[in-house]
Structure formats: structure tokens, C-alpha cells
Amino acid sequence: MGHGGGHSCCNKQKVKRGLWSPEEDEKLINYITSHGHGCWSSVPKLAGLQRCGKSCRLRWINYLRPDLKRGSFSAQEATLIVDLHRILGNRWAQIAKHLPGRTDNEVKNFWNSSIKKKLLAHSHLSSHHLTTTFPNPKTTNIHVPLTGDHQYYDGLFDASYPNVISPYQPHMIHNQDHLLQTPPPAISQPLLINLDNTNDPTPNLPPLPPSFIVNSSSVFDPTMESLNYYDHINILKPENYDIILSQNSDHNHPIIPFKLGVQANSFELPTNITQPIINCHGLNTSASSQIEYLETFVTDFSSSSSSPPSSLVLPPFMGSKVTSIM
DNA sequence: AAGAATTTCAACCGCCAGGAG
């Protein structure tokens, strides 16, 4: 419940702190539903509350808003949080935007109580085989997460975090090098195939580094209704990828993403998707075979600049979208 | 049954960015 002490926004009048009573809730709900909140600093006075505006805002946003979902997080939501956290870090508000009816506070609490504990416990079991790195003679190293049943619980803490490609925390990826069996050469970027982010409209995000592969299934979970949830996380939008790996041989109904080591969720993308789909159908799902496959692909593709390796099944529009190899 | 230990989560704090004056 925090602690006492003044706050700049409510020094002038004495204000109540701590838990909200049902009566206070009712006053706030009545006021906002009939007037809107307008300027939060004026809400308490107009609503007849002995609270500071900031407290009213927080109460409304985190608890009284009618569109809140409440209740326990579903498995899908938990998975999504883990995936988004890999990419966004502790950007709870950003994460919460992709969980309808959930607040940043709720997501943060859920992470700090439930997920973090599980992840920590699990990382102790499997942190020694989180990641591999292999040299690519024509480019640089590729970091590929080795995944298995504990995909979500691997290496999310301490030096082992993250075990996935995370454009916002490359230093942490580097910190993981001590876990590798073979020390890699100096790495400037852990990611490989560039995506064209020149039109990235997302504000407040650093320029996106090259990204390699959509490495998640849950972010495209069909229960999340549509890809529109990912409007603000452009790196997770399939159209922002140069290449999508698919386990579906039917390119008219591509299924993404190809997730290393695990079955991709069955989820149909819109049929007007324009980026190349690499057919991974039938590929052995062991991590080592996938890495070998990817290495071959990347090497061949980079050496032929714009022509895809002939051994791959690629749609005709495959070609020049790979803009650079880091 | 009851006290201790642990967990949950609502609410707070401080900081920051952006806008107004």
C-alpha cells in the first residue's frame, strides 16, 4: 500500500490515502461516467473525494474502468506476457496494451509474483543449454535460441536473460556468452537478416536492429483475435519481416511462425501477406537440425544476394526484400 | 487451532516528458 508522505500534486489539501472504500469508488464512478475525467487534478474536488487527482486516476485506470477484465490470467495471456517481455523488457504499459482488459500494474504484479518465480526456478534446471551460436563464414554469428518444452522458462534471469533475440537488450545477449560451449568471435549484432524498418512509425522506440525470425507462436495466438494487437510492436508484425518460416506447405494459407523446437500454432494469416514464406514443412524439429537448416539458408541466401537457395521452397516474390546482412 | 511465514496486489513514490504560460 505504499507509505505516507506528501506528494506534489496533493500537498495543498489533506487527502486520504490507502485503500479505497466502496463509497469512494461509487463517487468516482458516478462522476467519471457522467462527466468524464477531464483534468484529473480537478476530479477529486468535483467528485467530492478527499483524494489527490493522481490517486483518482490510478484507481479508475487500474480498478474501476468498465473495460477491465479482472480475474486470473489465462495461459494464453501468460504466454503472451512472457513473449512480449522478452522483446520489450519491463515495459509494462507496452505489454499491457496487447492484453485487452489488463492494466500495466496487473501485468507487472503478475510477472513479479507468478511468472518470475516460475522462470527463476526453471532457469536453474536448464540454463546451461539455452543457446547456441554458430559462425557464418559470410556474415557473422547467428544466435539461435534452442528451444524445447521449457521454451518459456529458459534463461529469463540474470546472465542468461534473454535466450531469444531481443533488439532492446543486446548487451544481455552478449552477457550470455559464457554459457556457450564454444566462445564465439566478437559479436556486434546478434541478429542477422535485416528488415526494412525505414518506415517504422512506432514512436519512442529505438531504431530496430536487424531481426532474423519471428520466434514466437503465442504472439500470433488465434485467441488474441487479430494481429492488430501488435500494431505497436512492429517487430512482431509479420509484414515487417523479410522472411517468415512456416511449417505449412500451403503458401496460400501460411502459418507462422516457425518456432524453433516446438510446433507452431495453427493460425492463418491474412492471405494478402506479401513477404516470402520459407517452407519448413517436414523439417526435423530438433534444434540442431533447425540450426543447420537456417545456417544453410542464411549462408546461401547472403552469398547469392537476392536469389534464394534453390533447395528451398519459396514463392515467386522471394527476392530483394532482404536488405542487408549484418 | 493458531501463530509464523509467504504471497498477492492495490496503491504509493519518484522520476520524466510534454505542454502551457
Next chain:
DNA sequence: ACTCCTGGCGGTTGAAATTCT
């Protein structure tokens, strides 16, 4: 350019709830 105000955010707190012994 500067100050002040406000809203928004992430980190943190601690009472209440729950679990453990």
C-alpha cells in the same frame, strides 16, 4: 529559456490474504 503543472510510467511498499508448520 525557464518554471510550473499534469499525466504516465516503472519500481516499491506493506496490509491483507493465503499457505505452511
